[in-house]
Amino acid sequence: xxxxxxxxxxxxxxxxxxxxxxxxxxxxxxxxxxxxxxxxxxxxxxxxxxxxxxxxxxxxxxxxxxxxxxxxxxxxxxxxxxxxxxxxxxxxxxxxxxxxxxxxxxxxxxxxxxxxxxxxxxxxxxxxxxxxxxxxxxxxxxxxxxxxxxxxxxxxxxxxxxxxxxxxxxxxxxxxxxxxxxxxxxxxxxxxxxxxxxxxxxxxxxxxxxxxxxxxxxxxxxxxxxxxxxxxxxxxxxxxxxxxxxxxxxxxxxxxxxxxxxxxxxxxxxxxxxxxxxxxxxxxxxxxxxxxxxxxxxxxxxxxxxxxxxxxxxxxxxxxxxxxxxxxxxxxxxxxxxxxxxxxxxxxxxxxxxxxxxxxxxxxxxxxxxxxxxxxxxxxxxxxxxxxxxxxxxxxxxxxxxxxxxxxxxxxxxxxxxxxxxxxxxxxxxxxxxxxxxxxxxxxxxxxxxxxxxxxxxxxxxxxxxxxxxxxxxxxxxxxxxxxxxxx
Numbered sequence: 001x002x003x004x005x006x007x008x009x010x011x012x013x014x015x016x017x018x019x020x021x022x023x024x025x026x027x028x029x030x031x032x033x034x035x036x037x038x039x040x041x042x043x044x045x046x047x048x049x050x051x052x053x054x055x056x057x058x059x060x061x062x063x064x065x066x067x068x069x070x071x072x073x074x075x076x077x078x079x080x081x082x083x084x085x086x087x088x089x090x091x092x093x094x095x096x097x098x099x100x101x102x103x104x105x106x107x108x109x110x111x112x113x114x115x116x117x118x119x120x121x122x123x124x125x126x127x128x129x130x131x132x133x134x135x136x137x138x139x140x141x142x143x144x145x146x147x148x149x150x151x152x153x154x155x156x157x158x159x160x161x162x163x164x165x166x167x168x169x170x171x172x173x174x175x176x177x178x179x180x181x182x183x184x185x186x187x188x189x190x191x192x193x194x195x196x197x198x199x200x201x202x203x204x205x206x207x208x209x210x211x212x213x214x215x216x217x218x219x220x221x222x223x224x225x226x227x228x229x230x231x232x233x234x235x236x237x238x239x240x241x242x243x244x245x246x247x248x249x250x251x252x253x254x255x256x257x258x259x260x261x262x263x264x265x266x267x268x269x270x271x272x273x274x275x276x277x278x279x280x281x282x283x284x285x286x287x288x289x290x291x292x293x294x295x296x297x298x299x300x301x302x303x304x305x306x307x308x309x310x311x312x313x314x315x316x317x318x319x320x321x322x323x324x325x326x327x328x329x330x331x332x333x334x335x336x337x338x339x340x341x342x343x344x345x346x347x348x349x350x351x352x353x354x355x356x357x358x359x360x361x362x363x364x365x366x367x368x369x370x371x372x373x374x375x376x377x378x379x380x381x382x383x384x385x386x387x388x389x390x391x392x393x394x395x396x397x398x399x400x401x402x403x404x405x406x407x408x409x410x411x412x413x414x415x416x417x418x419x420x421x422x423x424x425x426x427x428x429x430x431x432x433x434x435x436x437x438x439x440x441x442x443x444x445x446x447x448x449x450x451x452x453x454x455x456x457x458x459x460x461x462x463x464x465x466x467x468x469x470x471x472x473x474x475x476x477x478x479x480x481x482x483x484x485x486x487x488x
Contacts, residue, residue: 001117002094002117002118003094003117004072004075004092004093004094005092005093005094005095005098005113006072006075006092008072008074008092009048010070010094011045011048011049012045012046012047012048012049012050012051013045013048013073014070014071014072014073015043015045015051015068015069015070015071016043016044016045016051016073017070017071017072017073017076018068018069018070018071019036019040019043019068020078021071021076021078022035022036023036023037024078024082026078026079026080026081026082027078027082027083028082028083038056039055039056039065039066040053040054040055040056040066041054041055041056042054043068053066053068057380058380058382059380060381060382060384060387061343064342064343070094072091072092075091075092076091095116095118095128096112096113096116096118096119096124096128097110097111097112097113097128097133098110098111098113100132105137106136106137107134107135107136107137108134108135109132109133109134109135110132110133110135111131111132112128112130112131112132116128126424126440127438127439127440128439129439129440129441129442129443130439130441130442130443133436133439135436136152136153141159141160141163144156145163145167148178148416149170149171149172151418154417154418154420154421154443155415155416155417155421155435155441156415156416156417157413157414157415157435158180158414158415158416159414160293161226161227161229161230162226162227164182164227164229164414165227165229168180168416172418173416173463174460174463175454175459175460175461175463176419176460176461176462176463176464177418177419177451177454177455177460177461178416178417178418178419179416179417179419179463179464180414180415180416180467181414181415181417181427181467181468181469182412182413182414182467182468182469183412183413183414183415183427183428183469183470183471184411184412184468184469184470184471184472184474184475185411185412185413185428185430185431185432185433185472185474186239186411186430186431186472186474187239187411187430187431187432187433188237188238188239188240188340188341188342188344189233189238189239189340189409189410189411190238190337190338190339190340191236191336191337191338191340191349191404192233192336192337192338192406192407192408192409193233193335193336193404193405193406193407194212194216194287194333194334194335194336194404194405194407195326195333195334195335195336195363195364195403195404196209196212196332196333196364196402196403196404196405197329197331197332197333197334197363197364197365198364198365198366198403199329199365200285200332202281202283202284202285202332203285203332203333203403205264205265206401206402207260207261207263207264208260208261208264208266208283209401209402209403210250210256210257210260210402211257211258211260211261211264211310212257212305212310212402212405213250213402213405214250214251214252214253214254214256214257214260215252215254215257215304215305215308215310216250216252216301216304216405217252217300217301217304218232218249218252218407218408219252220252220300220304221297221300221301222408224300225296225297225300226408229410230408230409230410231408231409231410231411231478231482232249232406232408232409232482233406233407233408233409234247234248234249234399234406235247235395235399235406236344236346236349236350236394236395236398236399236404236406237344237346237391237395238406238409239340239409239411240340240342240343240344241388242344242378242387242388242391242392242395243395244391244392244393244395244396244399245392245481246392246396247395247396247399249406250402254308257308258308261275261283261308261309261310264277264283265277265278266283266309269309270282272311273306273309274306274309274310274311275309275310282311283309283310283311284310284311284312284313285311285312285313285332285333286312286313286314286315286331286332286333287302287312287313287314287315287332287333287334287335288315288317288322288325288326288331288332288333288334288335289314289315289316289317289322289334289335290316290317290318290319290320290321290322290323290335291319291335292316294335295314295316298314299314302314312333322334322335326363327358327359327360327363328358328359329358329363329365334363336363336404338361339433342431344378344391345361346375346378346391346394347375347379348360348361348362349361349362350362350366350367350371350375350394350398351367351372351375352366352367352368352369352371352372353367353372354367355367364403364404366401366403371394371397371398374390374391374393374394374397375390375394377389377390378390378391378394411474411475411478412474412475413428413432413435415435417441418451419447419450419451419461420443420444420445420447420448420451421441421442421443421444422441422442422443422444422447423440423441424440425471426469426471426472427440427441427469427471428440430471430472430474
């Protein structure tokens, strides 16, 4: 009984239409063209509500590898001009909300369908509660906080440790009219940290790479600049069961750094204090990044490196330029940041097939026949224990190769909300990334009226003393793992 928002039924033909769309040159999207070619043998609508999908290879995660979404065949035609026509076209949807208002660059409003076909289904029970969702476009976090303080936002996500530590005490929170929470969530962190370009001579020396690892002082940065708010990442697969539990961070260790620098040939300092090798080559490289918010952090890193004879020149680029340079390997060391899904994608990041080409996620130009074999076990082997074993070994190899310096992880969501916004005891599902992903909260109109009266009278409602919420025991696991790493 699934229906599109225009009332037409969702049928198997809509899924077949998606495959045809992915295959079509009209969409001008080589990624989907290639994906369809590599993954689908056939997709057939056997009956109006029965779909048959045949993949091109065996997989232990068929829904992830061969799953399709529905495209309204009655509303989407595959003709020349497809991208321009459908870039801004509002299409029928299967979900509970439809776009009801919009102002370019200002806001969008979604209204809940009263007769949504899924409202009484077990899976969606307790979800999608607000009748209306108004999303404002605010290009500055400070301005967004001002909007919240004025009551113009119901929810506000706090994205920086500084703001969380220094700017959360104001009239509304002091009086209990608004509350703050740090909810620990269980979601993969993705790749985030220094990436070294193995095509550049200086980083082809493994000892030099290891020296860089030992000179990265995470604890100092976390304490001085981030209010000890974050946790050190260790693995290439952080937040998944494929993370090797035996790995420990390199840690800040100048003695080991010096040993590796000497092994790399950097045994004496030049006139400027920077180490040089036997041929007079300086221990120097350029770090390119596209986030001005990291300028303070990188300045600290630069100062530490210089103290030990390594010169890191900082180059702040426009975000798009930094990303493009990374994809084209036009860098020496850069900041690598990628989100992650439930399952890691080691093939795209470490597969040797991508080492010889550019404009892919193997930005470091890494890959060997042996690591390819481990990746293939993960991709194709139906035995979960063998997949885990292969990925844990791969994780250990990647750490030992030392071309990726994991930064920090923030396995939590910090947010403010007004007292009239109500939540279940767990606040949000553990896999959440954005507050708008799952509407399990609801608006309590009685509490809204009580809040308005209290604010008009200048009367406090009482503060909620519980700030950290850890329903999935993520914080406990992380702190136990960090303690074990420190003890080791």
